[in-house]
Amino acid sequence: MMEEPQVRKRDAAATKAALLDAAAVLFGERGFDRTTVRDIAKLAGANQALLFRYFGSKDALFEEVLARGGREQIASTPPGELLGTALRGMLESDTRRDRTLDAYLRSTGHDSAATAVRRQLGEEYAKVLATLTDAGDADLRADLILAWLLGIGLVREITGKEPLASADPDDVCRLVLGAARTLLERSG
Amino acid sequence: MMEEPQVRKRDAAATKAALLDAAAVLFGERGFDRTTVRDIAKLAGANQALLFRYFGSKDALFEEVLARGGREQIASTPPGELLGTALRGMLESDTRRDRTLDAYLRSTGHDSAATAVRRQLGEEYAKVLATLTDAGDADLRADLILAWLLGIGLVREITGKEPLASADPDDVCRLVLGAARTLLERSG
DNA sequence: GCAGTTTGTAAGCAACTGCTTACAACGCTA
DNA sequence: TAGCGTTGTAAGCAGTTGCTTACAAACTGC
Numbered sequence: 001m002m003e004e005p006q007v008r009k010r011d012a013a014a015t016k017a018a019l020l021d022a023a024a025v026l027f028g029e030r031g032f033d034r035t036t037v038r039d040i041a042k043l044a045g046a047n048q049a050l051l052f053r054y055f056g057s058k059d060a061l062f063e064e065v066l067a068r069g070g071r072e073q074i075a076s077t078p079p080g081e082l083l084g085t086a087l088r089g090m091l092e093s094d095t096r097r098d099r100t101l102d103a104y105l106r107s108t109g110h111d112s113a114a115t116a117v118r119r120q121l122g123e124e125y126a127k128v129l130a131t132l133t134d135a136g137d138a139d140l141r142a143d144l145i146l147a148w149l150l151g152i153g154l155v156r157e158i159t160g161k162e163p164l165a166s167a168d169p170d171d172v173c174r175l176v177l178g179a180a181r182t183l184l185e186r187s188g
Numbered sequence: 189m190m191e192e193p194q195v196r197k198r199d200a201a202a203t204k205a206a207l208l209d210a211a212a213v214l215f216g217e218r219g220f221d222r223t224t225v226r227d228i229a230k231l232a233g234a235n236q237a238l239l240f241r242y243f244g245s246k247d248a249l250f251e252e253v254l255a256r257g258g259r260e261q262i263a264s265t266p267p268g269e270l271l272g273t274a275l276r277g278m279l280e281s282d283t284r285r286d287r288t289l290d291a292y293l294r295s296t297g298h299d300s301a302a303t304a305v306r307r308q309l310g311e312e313y314a315k316v317l318a319t320l321t322d323a324g325d326a327d328l329r330a331d332l333i334l335a336w337l338l339g340i341g342l343v344r345e346i347t348g349k350e351p352l353a354s355a356d357p358d359d360v361c362r363l364v365l366g367a368a369r370t371l372l373e374r375s376g
Numbered sequence: 377g378c379a380g381t382t383t384g385t386a387a388g389c390a391a392c393t394g395c396t397t398a399c400a401a402c403g404c405t406a
Numbered sequence: 407t408a409g410c411g412t413t414g415t416a417a418g419c420a421g422t423t424g425c426t427t428a429c430a431a432a433c434t435g436c
Contacts, residue, residue: 010383010432031297033221037424047385052425108346109219109294122349137359143343143352144363148332151339155331158296161310164331171325175332179371183363198402198413225394235415240395382433393422402413 016054018044024065028099031106032062032114062107063114069100070121079128083145086125087176090153091169101153122146133184145180152176204242206232212253216287219294220250220302250295251302257288258309267316271333274313275364278341279357289341310334321372333368340364 022044026035037058041048055061077085090101104118129142152172155161164172210232214223225246229236243249265273278289292306317330340360343349352360 012383015383031221033219034297036422038422047383048424049386049426050384053383058424106297108296108342109222118347119349122343122347126349137351137363140351140355140359141363143349143355144336144340144360144367146349147339147343147352148336149339150342151335151337152332154296154338154342155310155335159306159310161307161314161331161334163325163328164335167328167331171328172332175325175329175371179332179367182370183367200413203413224392226392235413236394237396237416238414241413246394378436380434380436383431385428385430387427387429389424389426391423391425394420396419397417398415399417400413400415402411404409404411406407406409 012054015044015046015050019046019051019054019061020064020068023061024069024099024103027062027065027107028102029106031103032058032110033107059112059114062103062110062112063117065103066100066114066117066121069098069103070117071124073098074124074128079131082125082128083132083149083180084173084177086149087152087173088169090149090156091167091172093156102157105150105154105158125149135184141183144183148176148180200242203232203234203238207234207239207242207249208252208256211249212257212287212291215250215253215295216290217294219291220246220298221295247300247302250291250298250300251305253291254288254302254305254309257286257291258305259312261286262309262312262316267319270313270316271320271337271368272361272365274337275340275361276357278337278344279355279360281344290345293338293342293346313337323372329371332371336364336368 019040023035023040026040026043029035037048037051040061041051051058051061055064073086073089074082089098104121107114126139126142126146129145130138133141135141152164156165159165207228211223211228214228214231217223225236225239228249229239239246239249243252261274261277262270277286292309295302314327314330314334317333318326321329323329340352344353347353
């Protein structure tokens, strides 16, 4: 019987990536404060001292997790579909891989350098959403849509409130996109 | 010059109330995890041992803070005005006293008995909101409105994103209530 | 083969956390 | 005034936390 070695041997890049992945999972499940560097290292199968060598601090690691995950979606989605795609990505929890939003939502009590990343991420989303309307207060309307997306994620993932938590994504999309369209189209 | 004694002398009820108030402030500012029982006791001007005598644990104290603040508004507002009142209460940050929503939003990473309170609070709000529509999926629509309210609070209080964070409450109300009305009125 | 760098490991430190305990001060009642 | 439950205080305990350090093992260039 052959056994492939589960352990990485002296591969800094792979170790760093494993730490990043493990951090994303745990930050998403428990939030920043309730995730320990020991748990991250354990899940990544690495020594915790390496975490500090590669990322400097727990805070900086959190920052990288947030920055990495957030930009992936926004960069790979055309503006007009962003709202629907982001909404669906949040609703279809089965096939989800990206835990960035959970990390975001479960770490709202945490102020740090990550705050800047959080804000910048919001700016990018809102900027794209703002292109969908020609109203004078486009930015404000975009913020309200963004708030709605985050609120739906909050209620679903953290509060777990029914019937929204288990609702059919199609139903939710239909309702939200309908209301959002009236908000965006009716220029003031 | 007369000086009134700042210190309470052997008044259990007053001490308990002071601890509850201090806890509400700090949980609202920092969230559950980043608030220590020592800080709460210090702000309340009480000994931290009393916190455990009167509330049992930090967790139970958090639960009481959430339960107390949440029911006040919902009990004192007629159903038809709840949406507008809750929204305005969240937007007018100058005159705000109630930090319960902040405590809620800043402690999303925290699972405990407070989760039950959180959920129950959401149920009560959603139940009232659901009476505003005659659609078949009234509960789902109510959840979406609730999610929007929470999301707006999240973006304003935690993320601090502009222009929403400093937007005129009247403008926000007009936009949100307009879109919410179409969501609620158009029965599916 | 050997010096020097990179990668991984084990151990520990100092600070902080929620919570407990032992005890003193107070005030009510008899 | 004596007794006693209530309120307040000081000190500390045991566990956890982020982070550091000292060192061993592996790879690289010469």
